[in-house]
Amino acid sequence: MTGHSPKPHLGRLRLDIRKNFFTERMVKLWSGLHREVFRKQLDTALWSADKGQLDTTxxxxxxxxxxxxxxxxLPGELTLSKSMLYWQIGTKLVHFFQNGQDSLKGQDEKFHGRTSLFLDQMKHGNLSLKISNVQLWDDAEYSCIYRQTESYQTKKSTIKLNVSGLLATTGITLEKITKYQLFNSPEG
Structure with a gap:
């Protein structure tokens, strides 16, 4: 014996392509891979008062x-009746909260019915924004701006949201992938 361990036998991978089976499996595989890579969305946002620099992605x-x-x-609980919270993209209003309640009259129509705050946690300092049914156009830099109306103290944080669509970066749709393209071999 020379001390070398035997190399494992690598067999050729075969794929049973049936209608819908291929598409469903590839969607699950692709989504799973991307979710693992991109699943760090609850990073802690650090305040950088009035600097406006990117705090998290x-x-x-x-x-x-x-x-x-x-x-x-802040010391103690936030007084929500004397606070204003703006979530913005540039000058577009994504979500606005003032005097203890949502005030969505000037909200950009693309966000209508898709944003919410954690109202039960706001007095403890959680000003996070939940966006449901994320769309490609949601990919942007968001500003979270908190202002106390009595002291005029303002805090600002900037959060970058990257939005991905399934296979959007490759331009390939699953219906166009052939056995040959998958294995890069004419015999499959």
Whole structure:
């Protein structure tokens, strides 16, 4: 015996291509791989008062729900009746909260019915925004701006949301993938 261990036999992978089986399996595989890579969406947001620099990055897939983290620590509980919270993309209003309640009259129509805050946790400093049914156009830099109306103290955090669609970066649809393309071999 020379001390070398035997190499494992690598057999040729075969795929049973049946209608819908292939598509469903590939969608699950592709989604699973991307979810593992991009699943770090609840990073802690660090406040950088008035600097506006990027504090955290979140990732989501089209159709999912994502939470954009935003927290603040002040002595005691926040007085929500004397607070304003803006979630914005540039000058577009994504979500607005003032005087203890949502105020969505000027909300950008693309976000209508898809945003919410954690109202039961806000007094403890959780100002995070939940966006449901994420769309490709949601990919942007969001500003979380908290302001106390009495002291005029303002805190700002910037969160980047990256949105991915299934196979969007490759331009390949599952219906176009052939056995030859998958294995790069004419005999499959």
């Amino acid at each position: 979140c990732h989501a897939f089209v159709g999912e729900t994502v939470v954009l983290p935003c927290t603040i620590t």
